[in-house]
Amino acid sequence: MPSEPTVLIHGDAWKCADIADQIAACRTHTWRREHWQRRPALVHRVGGTVALYHGQTFDPAKIDLVPYGWSHDHCAICWWTLHDSGSDEELIGYTDERGDWVCAECYQQFLDTNSNATGNA
Ligand SMILES: [Zn+2]
Structure with missing residues (x-):
């Protein structure tokens, strides 16, 4: 079996072919270096589904806005x-x-x- 080209990320070997699509997509974006920080999240009371809050409207009867909920x-x-x-x-x-x-x-x-x-x- 021919060995596929791999790349080390955080010490783990990844097949280059498996991440090529993600890399190509990311190359079309503009990136800036930042410290990661917790952000507000919308948490559904039933089921606990979490979504990043970025100002969208939501139903407060069903969804809680949690200030540092995006973990x-x-x-x-x-x-x-x-x-x-x-x-x-x-x-x-x-x-x-x-x-x-x-x-x-x-x-x-x-x-x-x-x-x-x-x-x-
Ligand atoms: Zn990474």
Whole structure:
């Protein structure tokens, strides 16, 4: 069986083919480095479904607005968890205009256009 090209992210080997689509999508966004922070969330009283609150209308009879209810985000490429209780690796990421996140490691490996790490320059 031919070995597929892999890349290490947070110490785990990922098949390049499995994350190529996510990387291509993320390259069309503009990212800025930020400390991850908890944000308001809408929590359904029945079932507990949680949605990020960004000013949308909601039914207060069915849904609670929880000021710090958004407890984590996932990297759009490797699904790494960004949250506020860990090391810099878990706290510092890159976010775009839509509120998506990527971890610093994925950003540096795949999205940082100032880096020649993955180019042929
Ligand atoms: Zn990542």
